[in-house]
Amino acid sequence: MLLNPSAPSAALSAALPSARAVVQSLGASRIREVANAGIGMQGVLPFWFGEPDQQTPEFIRDAAKQALDAGDTFYTHNFGIAPLREAIANYVSALHRPVEPGRVAVTSSGVSALMLLSQLIVNPGDRVVAVTPLWPNLVEIPKILGAEVVKVPLRFGQTWELDVQQLLDALTPGTRAVLLNSPNNPTGWVITREQQEIILAHCRRHGIWILADDVYERLVYDTPGAPDMRACAPSFLDLAHPDDRIVSANSFSKSWLMTGWRLGWVIAPEPMMADLGKLIEYNTSCAPGFAQRGGIVAVERGEEIIAHTVERYRAARDFLHARLNAMPGISAPKSKGAMYLFFRVDGAGDTLDLCKRLVVEARLGLAPGSAFGPEGEGYIRWCFASSLDRLEDGAQRLEKFLRR
Template sequence: MLLNAAPVHAPGARSTVQSLGASRIREVANAGIGLPDVLPFWFGEPDETTPVFIRDAAKEALDAGDTFYTHNFGVPPLREAIAAYVSALHRPVDVDRVAVTSSGVSALMLLSQLIINPGDRVVAVTPLWPNLLEIPKILGAQVVKVPLRFEQHGSRTWELDLQQLLDALTPDTTAVYLNSPNNPTGWVIAPEQQEVILAHCRRHGIWILADDVYERLVYDGDPSRRACAPSFLDIASPEDRLVSANSFSKSWLMTGWRLGWVVAPQPMMADLGKLIEYNTSCAPGFVQRAGIAAIEGGEDIIHRTVARYQSARDFLYERLNALPGVTAPRPKGAMYLFFRIDGRREGDTLALCKRLVVDARLGLAPGNAFGDEGEGYIRWCFASSLERLDEGVRRLAAFLETR
């Protein structure tokens, strides 16, 4: 018999991590793994592969031996290309304010680590991509949510109650998280709202963390102009408390490449470099070469993608609203329809999506994955061919008929 044996401590993550909500999008997708003939519209991902010229750039870099560490902030040609790209869309941005990251998700985490302390109060406009809701919680922050309102009359759109947001942005608030165009609703913030929010945040010293990943995916604009959503980068000065996260994933069909970037005030960059070093060190060099090719030669890809997605959006919008009991607002941006099925039981969105996977072989994302404010809604990624969307609607209609 062992005397004075050390107590047994069961292994487990820290309490903050245990309290995080698991992704319900992944939960639905996992329910569909192994099932034949499932149409997957649950992830924010196109049904097209990355263009050949971007893939070739990565292959050429690999063949040339580009397999070593790079600068924490990224290779100079890519940083310069990003700075020129952002400057052409918005106000001029110096290259010393740009850092390359290993994905847009990493960009959001790095920026949050840069500005958030444990116990800080953070405001988020919701419904919102679950990763962005949980990141500040990982850092020990309190997240206060300001929900968008669904306007059922007229154009059927999601709208921001600006006064409600300003009331939530109290002087003890550290940061506001804004994603526009929004995942999952497709809401796009108005420039005049941005002006008011920026002035309010300046007055109280509140950081604005802008998730600009979908900024090029906006619809119903002038097709002869370079489409881009309104951005705080259009109006903010370099000294403002504004940080912007972006990604190559959506605009250039590069979801699997895991390449993104941030724009931050220059005085923050040295500390940002530390965080990049301690998180990922750097993005792979050959992937960065693909990023250079995307920016330098990919504008036609973006224009074609926006036109394709707008057609898909309009098609799916009309088809869904033709189904009895379905209400689908028309999104102004991003790549999703966030729709409601009337007559459902309260709190059953996750279960409903799991049933759709098993019974209809249709993969959609449950609205409550994006916060409690999304309960009752379902997200459908329309970055797909009209034929696949048509088959998906047919399966949904058949499922609803048998309920």
């Protein structure tokens, strides 16, 4: 009897194809789970994603259109086209300490920037500390690389606050990195300059990397002298020496209303840039040239857009904050930055189930707090990057649902 060499053995055929165990253990996005339940459903008001309700400004879109019309459809440098790297360096230098274009790398989205930086500094088995609640992508990325993530939760109150000593206690010798997102998604917490100085001194002493997610740095609402054309959250880039173990990820998505463009950037120490270039090549190779042309005019001519956006979001935050806190059973801390309110709902045991019910029964799309880790359970995130009329419509739907 002839054997079929292509037939799998009994042992092999018993095991179905599967991903790596660490990938299987990752939590799927509960924000996406809620959104997928509501996308296509008629009449749903979507506040689940961190996305504005306005299009990218016309002058940015025109720059990309002109680049396409000129045939800009080819590969670019791994680090991005030189004019954009120079424009970003000038922009960052105006906000913080001087940064050379050689320390700037353009990436295909802000989340790609976070993944690249994590691949650059995190080893399998490393201990990584994260201040949470936190956007789930940033918490899961080190796990994909085989690292252990230790969480330090923010404290709930009139505003969300960090217990610095609790964080320092978690940053033990041998810790590889600390993940800090300020302004924070989902809570709107903003780190203070004094806190940064304490954390930086501790990390220098123990050789711990600081991975700063600075995507929302321009969306701050209570800075001294605001409104200000150059208002900006405190950044570790204000304090960093060129050889400090500090890397920063940023994005065009939030400040310039460019979520769908998938364009971001990285600031890293100069000695690491060559290795970062390898990672970009093996991940995405490069960002699209025509999108980068839009990025140039955004950073060079976009300050009025940012100022308008901040004023609009400040009004939206104040309106929604007051509206939510007037509802029985809801406690909403005031957001200091970003574009979210992360509020507590009394008796909300399973916020994933609650948010799915809100979609079906109230046609209201919000993000469950459990999407941001177990410490987010009992809370809901509402993106307020919207008109007051839409926010009021959503508030009425939530109020009616809660009365039922």
